Amino acid sequence: MTPSRRLATWIESHSPYQERLTHLKLQKLMFYCAGVASAFDHDLGDVPFEPWEHGPVNREVWRYFRRFGAKPLPAHADFCVALHVTEGRITYGAAIDKTLMCVLKIYGSLSAWSLRCQTHLETPWKDAYEAKKSIIEFAAIRDHFVQKYRRQVLACPEWVLDPGSFRIDGLPVHTYSSIENLADSVYRAVTGK
Numbered sequence: 001m002t003p004s005r006r007l008a009t010w011i012e013s014h015s016p017y018q019e020r021l022t023h024l025k026l027q028k029l030m031f032y033c034a035g036v037a038s039a040f041d042h043d044l045g046d047v048p049f050e051p052w053e054h055g056p057v058n059r060e061v062w063r064y065f066r067r068f069g070a071k072p073l074p075a076h077a078d079f080c081v082a083l084h085v086t087e088g089r090i091t092y093g094a095a096i097d098k099t100l101m102c103v104l105k106i107y108g109s110l111s112a113w114s115l116r117c118q119t120h121l122e123t124p125w126k127d128a129y130e131a132k133k134s135i136i137e138f139a140a141i142r143d144h145f146v147q148k149y150r151r152q153v154l155a156c157p158e159w160v161l162d163p164g165s166f167r168i169d170g171l172p173v174h175t176y177s178s179i180e181n182l183a184d185s186v187y188r189a190v191t192g193k
Helices: 003-014 023-039 059-068 076-082 094-107 112-119 123-130 138-149 164-169 179-191
Strands: 050-052 055-057
Touching: 003 023, 003 059, 003 076, 003 094, 023 055, 023 059, 023 094, 023 112, 023 138, 050 123, 055 112, 055 123, 094 179, 123 138
Parallel strands: none
Antiparallel strands: 050 055
C-alpha cells in the first residue's frame, strides 16, 4: 500500500467525529496530518500534494475518490474496498498516532468547505498556487507546520472555533501550550465531552 492510501485509510478509521468524510474533507485532513506529522519529525512516507484551486490535493487518492463528488465517502470496509486497501485498521505506532489524532481533533471539527478555506490561509498552498507550481514542496509544508505547532504558545487555527473575529477586533485569543492541549480544547468545545 502506498503512503498516501495508508494515510487516507488511517484518517477514515480513526476520525473522532461522527460526520462521514467527503472527498474534499479527506484531502484537506491528509494535508494537515502530513504537515503536522512532518513538523514533529514523524515519517509517513511520500505523501505529495498539488496546489489545486480548492486547496491541496493528493492526486493518487483523488483518482480513487473523484467519482463520489461531494457525496459522503463509503465507511470502513467499503472505504477500504474503494481505495483498494486490504488492511483494515492501520497504525503508525503510539507517538505518530497520538500526533495524528490531535490533528483530527482540531481540523476534523471543520466542515469540508471550512477546511478548504483554512487551507487557503496556509502559506505552502498559497505560495505554490500563486506561483502556478505543479507540486507543493514538502520542505515548505514542513517548515510552515514547524512554525505553527513547534512553538511554546499555540493559537487555534483561524477557521477552528472562529477566533478570527477576535484577532480583527484586537481582543485576546486563547493560546495553548501544546498541540495536545489545543486538540483537547477543540474536541471538548465541539462534542461537549
